[in-house]
Amino acid sequence: MIKIEHIGIAVADLAQATPLYEALLGTPCYKTELVASEHVRTAFFKMGDQKIELLEASKPEGAIAKFVAKKGEGVHHIAFAVEDINQEVQRLKKLGFQVINETPKAGADNKMVVFLHPKSCGGVLVELCQERKDI
Amino acid sequence: MIKIEHIGIAVADLAQATPLYEALLGTPCYKTELVASEHVRTAFFKMGDQKIELLEASKPEGAIAKFVAKKGEGVHHIAFAVEDINQEVQRLKKLGFQVINETPKAGADNKMVVFLHPKSCGGVLVELCQERKDI
Numbered sequence: 001m002i003k004i005e006h007i008g009i010a011v012a013d014l015a016q017a018t019p020l021y022e023a024l025l026g027t028p029c030y031k032t033e034l035v036a037s038e039h040v041r042t043a044f045f046k047m048g049d050q051k052i053e054l055l056e057a058s059k060p061e062g063a064i065a066k067f068v069a070k071k072g073e074g075v076h077h078i079a080f081a082v083e084d085i086n087q088e089v090q091r092l093k094k095l096g097f098q099v100i101n102e103t104p105k106a107g108a109d110n111k112m113v114v115f116l117h118p119k120s121c122g123g124v125l126v127e128l129c130q131e132r133k134d135i
Numbered sequence: 136m137i138k139i140e141h142i143g144i145a146v147a148d149l150a151q152a153t154p155l156y157e158a159l160l161g162t163p164c165y166k167t168e169l170v171a172s173e174h175v176r177t178a179f180f181k182m183g184d185q186k187i188e189l190l191e192a193s194k195p196e197g198a199i200a201k202f203v204a205k206k207g208e209g210v211h212h213i214a215f216a217v218e219d220i221n222q223e224v225q226r227l228k229k230l231g232f233q234v235i236n237e238t239p240k241a242g243a244d245n246k247m248v249v250f251l252h253p254k255s256c257g258g259v260l261v262e263l264c265q266e267r268k269d270i
Contacts (some may be wrong), residue, residue, distance in 0.1 A: 001159055001160050002183060003182055004182055004183065004185045007139070009259060010258075011257055020256075020257055021257070023230045023231075023232075024230075024232065024261065025185055025222075026136075027227075047215070048137060048138030048139065048184070049138070050138065050139045050185065071206075072258050073258030074257070074259055077213070078142060078210065079156065081162075085262050095159075096158075097159065103175060116159075119157075119211070122144065122209070123144075123157060123208030123209035123210075124208075
């Protein structure tokens with residue numbers, strides 16, 4: 001793990017949440033992105049060398065829709081930047097961490113991502129992310 | 136807000152959680168601290184320019200004990216470093232954010248801290264923190 005890359009926050013309504021977080025953080029949203037494969041619409045805010053990522057469900061069958069329905073709005077995941085995502089997955093698997101998707105998949109913001117199960121990470125959904133080099 | 140200062144994670148058992156997070160993050164815990172006034176024992180991990188703070192209840196009447204009993208282990212708060220905590224509190228109050236303790240109080244790691252109510256921050260317990268200059 002190199003650093004915290006971003007904190008993902010599940011919201012019910014991105015149009016309402018965006019001005020709220022702009023006011024709270026004192027910085028404008030600099031990008032929105034639909035990640036169709038994950039059924040989420042995202043909005044990004046820069047905060048020093050990290051980002052805050054708001055996540056709104058774009059379809060009711062997605063993970064964010066289920067999360068908000070069950071737990072309400074709030075922190076959804078912590079994402080850590082890694083140097084070599086495949087190597088980090090192997091390191092963590094050997095240590096007993098449960099990997100949700102062993103093969104990295106395309107996430108928002110030009111990243112390849114792997115999720116670790118909260119059950120093996122003390123209740124925290126952990127995302128590993130590495131900048132995509134192929135695009 | 137200058138940057139994310141740390142992410143606070145509530146844990147049931149610090150002795151179990153510390154080696155788990157050391158393995159996950161790949162970095163040793165560099166400090167533990169009892170914050171008696173808040174009824175918490177904390178453990179800190181450096182992650183780039185940010186910290187991960189684990190929080191274990193030191194007394195059953197504390198906020199962390201209640202959080203873990205109600206929601207289980209997981210992310211408890213996001214802390215942002217601010218330049219001038221009193222000025223930031225006034226800015227946020229004017230914008231309609233609900234401040235839990237308007238007068239900054241002593242937190243862990245040599246900080247003065249103010250919490251914002253999750254109800255006004257999209258479900259996220261937000262901590263503002265400023266380095267103490269008096270000690």
